[in-house]
Amino acid sequence: MSNRAVVGGCALVLCAALSGCGGDSSHDFSGPPTSGGSTGVAGSSGNANNGGDTSTGGNPATGGNANAGGNAGTGGSAGQSQSAGSAGVGGSPDQCAPIAPCGGSPVGTWRVTSFCEPAQTTSALGALCPGATALVSNVQITGSYTFSADGTYSVDANVSLSESLDLPASCYTQAQCAAFQTTLAGETGVTSAACQYDAATGCRCSATISQQTTGPAGTYVVNGTSLTITPSSNGMSEVEGFCVSGNTLSLQGTNTSGQNSTLIATRQ
Numbered sequence: 250m251s252n253r254a255v256v257g258g259c260a261l262v263l264c265a266a267l268s269g270c271g272g273d274s275s276h277d278f279s280g281p282p283t284s285g286g287s288t289g290v291a292g293s294s295g296n297a298n299n300g301g302d303t304s305t306g307g308n309p310a311t312g313g314n315a316n317a318g319g320n321a322g323t324g325g326s327a328g329q330s331q332s333a334g335s336a337g338v339g340g341s342p343d344q345c346a347p348i349a350p351c352g353g354s355p356v357g358t359w360r361v362t363s364f365c366e367p368a369q370t371t372s373a374l375g376a377l378c379p380g381a382t383a384l385v386s387n388v389q390i391t392g393s394y395t396f397s398a399d400g401t402y403s404v405d406a407n408v409s410l411s412e413s414l415d416l417p418a419s420c421y422t423q424a425q426c427a428a429f430q431t432t433l434a435g436e437t438g439v440t441s442a443a444c445q446y447d448a449a450t451g452c453r454c455s456a457t458i459s460q461q462t463t464g465p466a467g468t469y470v471v472n473g474t475s476l477t478i479t480p481s482s483n484g485m486s487e488v489e490g491f492c493v494s495g496n497t498l499s500l501q502g503t504n505t506s507g508q509n510s511t512l513i514a515t516r517q
Contacts, residue, residue, distance in 0.1 A: 345509045348501045350474035353493030358395040359514035361406065364388065366510035378420035387411040392461075393517060396469060402478070404466045409459040418451035426452035476500065 345365035368386035375381055392406025421429075423446045430444035438460035446452050467480040476491040490501040496516040504510055 345511045347509050348490065348492055348499040348511055350490035350501065351492035351494065352471070352474040353491075355396040355469070355471065355476060355491065355493060355498060356398050358393055358517040359498045360393040360517050361390045361512060361514045363513040364390045364511070367504065367506070367508045369504055369506055369508075378416055380415075380417040381420060382415050384413045385410055390512070394466075394514065400468050400470065402466055402469050403464060405463045407459060407461045409457070411455065411457055413453070413455040415450070416452040416454075418448060421446075421452040423448075423452075426454075429454060 370384045372382050388410040396402045426444050426446040433442040438458045440457050440459050442456040444454040470477040475488050477488045479486040492499045498514045500512045502510050
């Protein structure tokens with residue numbers, strides 16, 4: 250399944266914490282991520298005006314979901330293996346070994362045994378602040394997902410990740426940067442947060458995020474070797490290649506950079 254289906258608003262944490270954002274800072278961990286959408290864009294806190302004061306809050310976040318970065322999982326089971334790929338950003342792989350979609354019935358409860366997704370940087374924030382970038386990496390998943398025969402699925406899993414945001418000095422002042430760190434640390438699921446300001450480069454913030462999700466999560470549809478996942482939290486469907494082989498479920502998606510991301514789970 251996709252990053253939209255699992256991480257969702259999590260990659261918006263830094264953006265949603267921005268002063269005057271007005272976006273939804275809730276996090277969607279409603280399914281195992283295997284492909285990334287673009288990082289959602291939160292409202293800008295506004296550029297500093299000539300008088301030194303800051304402008305009022307920007308527009309709310311618009312669409313787009315989290316790109317997920319992640320560490321390579323350990324080896325899969327029942328004939329499916331997970332490759333770490335080559336070294337990438339912040340411990341995330343540059344690429345993940347592909348699976349061979351074969352279809353099957355996903356009905357049952359599946360415990361995640363390995364997960365692989367490359368880190369990815371997005372410049373989607375450039376529409377609000379030219380030169381701003383966001384990075385999500387080191388996604389890790391523990392727990393299980395249950396697919397019911399009625400076409401619904403539920404989740405009992407924890408998703409953790411690292412996130413960073415670079416805001417050029419043209420968009421953020423030193424005072425705003427300091428205030429943002431305090432706001433960011435108070436966001437749901439944020440376990441650590443830090444921001445540093447440099448007059449030449451602007452405000453650079455990083456955070457680690459962890460959140461547990463338990464309960465009904467959405468619906469799914471099987472179509473040959475494809476699995477369409479639709480989280481009830483945002484209604485944004487994602488189509489993933491999948492294979493059920495014995496007691497192993499393998500999922501594969503493609504992020505916005507065309508890189509494979511994979512998840513392997515075993516039947517409980």
